[in-house]
Amino acid sequence: MRLDYLSIFPGYFDVLGISLLGKAAVNGLVDVYAHDLRDWTHDRHRTVDDTPCGGGAGMVMKPDPWGEAFDEIIGTEPDPSVHVVFPSPSGEPFTQSVAHDLSSVERIVFCCGRYEGIDHRVIDYARSMWTVHEVSLGDYVLNGGEVAALAITEAVVRLVPGFMGNPQSLAEESFSAGQDGLLEYPLFTRPVSWRGLDVPEVLMSGHHGRIAKWRRDESIRLTRERRPDLTDSDVSARH
Numbered sequence: 001m002r003l004d005y006l007s008i009f010p011g012y013f014d015v016l017g018i019s020l021l022g023k024a025a026v027n028g029l030v031d032v033y034a035h036d037l038r039d040w041t042h043d044r045h046r047t048v049d050d051t052p053c054g055g056g057a058g059m060v061m062k063p064d065p066w067g068e069a070f071d072e073i074i075g076t077e078p079d080p081s082v083h084v085v086f087p088s089p090s091g092e093p094f095t096q097s098v099a100h101d102l103s104s105v106e107r108i109v110f111c112c113g114r115y116e117g118i119d120h121r122v123i124d125y126a127r128s129m130w131t132v133h134e135v136s137l138g139d140y141v142l143n144g145g146e147v148a149a150l151a152i153t154e155a156v157v158r159l160v161p162g163f164m165g166n167p168q169s170l171a172e173e174s175f176s177a178g179q180d181g182l183l184e185y186p187l188f189t190r191p192v193s194w195r196g197l198d199v200p201e202v203l204m205s206g207h208h209g210r211i212a213k214w215r216r217d218e219s220i221r222l223t224r225e226r227r228p229d230l231t232d233s234d235v236s237a238r239h
């Protein structure tokens with residue numbers, strides 16, 4: 001999998017050389033390339049923004065540098081196998097399902113906007129050439145797309161076959177299909193007693209049926225308390 005990042009702050013992506021992602025890069029599972037959008041400007045100030053047409057606050061990212069960067073990094077021929085991700089406050093929700101779909105893709109290009117966003121013609125042009133995902137991490141405001149691109153990267157790459165040491169742990173996670181969309185149960189490890197707090201006895205019983213039931217009940221309880229939106233009527237009926 002090749003990952004490209006286009007940003008006026010390419011240094012954000014230095015972190016991708018650390019930990020598991022660094023290991024994946026070393027193992028050849030993932031190739032990471034960060035690009036400075038200003039390398040495709042031609043004026044003395046390396047300008048990437050301008051005032052919004054129609055007025056309004058802030059600045060908008062000019063289309064020209066993006067177009068020239070696309071030509072050099074991706075190419076000038078349409079190729080639907082290239083997936084271009086635009087993190088955006090007005091994007092569709094980024095979900096585990098989207099992460100799963102992207103984990104089988106060979107090439108992803110992250111376009112990280114700043115200011116008030118990117119001239120919309122850049123997204124329209126990208127849609128005419130490649131497969132585009134305009135996604136939002138959630139209902140809160142970031143200052144740009146870089147942090148979102150890092151989060152999306154981690155969510156996607158950990159699903160790439162061969163990346164995680166123990167693929168079984170992926171199957172048991174919240175939001176993965178196998179859990180009925182329920183939140184994960186509480187986790188415990190040794191010591192059994194810590195500052196007057198004990199591991200629930202059932203988990204030390206060795207009785208796998210009771211343990212499985214306790215975990216299921218906890219997942220249902222937590223989901224009903226914290227994420228009623230995840231417990232549709234069908235799921236509720238089953239629990």
Ligand SMILES: N#Cc1c(-c2ccc3ccn(Cc4ccc(CN5CCCC5)cc4)c3c2)n[nH]c1N
Nearest residue numbers: 087088113114116136137138140142143144145148
């Ligand atoms: N993913 C994701 C994101 C982002 C995100 C992603 C990409 C960019 C590029 C620039 N910004 C800054 C910004 C912030 C707010 C606005 C909204 N406007 C402000 C005044 C009228 C509406 C426009 C841009 C970005 C923010 N924020 N939150 C998420 N979940």
